[in-house]
Amino acid sequence: MSDAAQMERVPAIDRPGDALAKALGNVLDRFPALAVAVSGGVDSMTLATFAHRRGMPVTVIHAVSPAVPAEATARVRRLAAVEGWDLLVTGTGEFDDPRYRDNPANRCYFCKTNLYDRIAGLTERPIASGANLDDLGDYRPGLIAAAERKVVHPMVEAGMTKRDVRALARSLGLTDIAEMPAQPCLASRVETGIAIDAGDLAFVEKVETRLAALAPGGTLRCRITHEGVVVELGEAEMAFSAAVEAIAARLCTEAGRVYAGTRAYRRGAMFVRT
Template sequence: MSEHPQTALLQALDRHDDLAIAVSGGVDSMTLAYLTHRFGRHPVRMVHAVSPAVPPAATARVERHAALHGWRLDVVGAGEFDDPSYRANPANRCYFCKTNLYGRIRGLTSGTIASGANLDDLSDYRPGLIAATEHRVVHPYVEAGIAKVGVRALAARHGLDDLAELPAQPCLASRVETGIAIDAGDLAFVDLVERELAALLPKGATLRCRITHAGAVVELDGAGAGGGAVAATHAAGLAQAHGRTFLGVRPYRRGSAFLR
């Protein structure tokens, strides 16, 4: 990668002398936090929100990097579970999630809030971006013209290999079919299944545990010939232990829990 993408990103960041970055624990926001802290002209604070929809591993990753790199980090409650509109899980659930998130961050700072949204996010249905607009959140990657592949390249360039190789990991609530009320127990079950199956499947396999109106299902891509059988056997055992109906394994389909 040439120097230009990083230069353009830092130019976008340096326009704000008081910046707070919403850090989820994924490659986008984590890399943004790292680059801003290391190369930005102005002090920056990182804000990580915890909730049942955020995998504990993501929180641990944020805290580990904050300690390693010396970030100023605030960990707050996301607050979305107090919002009945969010818990109802409508098609625009992400709008209510981000509204609560940015409201919590605004309570900490009067400065500019930045997200890790990249160019690829603009091509998807992202109601959370509406909430971002309403809260005047800036998107430095978008401003700099950087897509997901560029974010991963930046992470790799700076030796952030644990971030560069992170699989896409949307919030746990994205696994729940539209119209099923968001429940902390469902999200904990999803996290359990995905963590245990990830340890059994080839590195790089795409894995989702979905909560559907009919029961739980596992979606897989890149797990190899025997991966489906391994996943089916283990997930069936977990479902039985937790009193859940297991529907089996099917091919991964992005956003399949989203019903409009």
């Protein structure tokens, strides 16, 4: 994108009266440059777009691993091409860390430790995440790893909730991204204490991709539990439960896995804190 095009777009994202956008801009103005860790979800992609369109030097870094859906990586690459990002795609190496693979309650700490250490080896710029205020209400051991490495959270500092982030994404013209459901990593589908296995994550991705055709944009989770494979459905998606049962049962049979049925979606259902 040309410098002129960037300048033309700035007023649309920092217009008078948009207090949150102004607050985010004020936070970003403290930094001469940033390295934004982009997962492919609405938060980090919105942050990277906002920062880049303001004209500040931004390196966008996306990590690939068996826990990252292929569609998330494709989404990042598409937006990077449209926006003209300086994009680096790297591996994180968390699967080489037995502490991560053991899937303890603080698994995310080891994931983010590997991620941020890898990013720090690629750039000297301050590292920024897309965390928002809503993320602070959960048990998020990854935030501990971030604090230890002085990762900054511009949206938290600007007082932005998830709803605010989606509103900002819409104002940026990122309509499809603004409406995306939550996109946690595939490892979040595995119950605490069950070892993280790349084959399990590939199976989860396959099931969720197949089921997504029944309810595009809906809430559907394939869970690996101690009882077997469980599919969780949002309230609206319960209308498709019979079709979900048939598809999930067939895929489990083909893969030699135990299918344990469907149930209502519950955020953080696989997390067992001991």
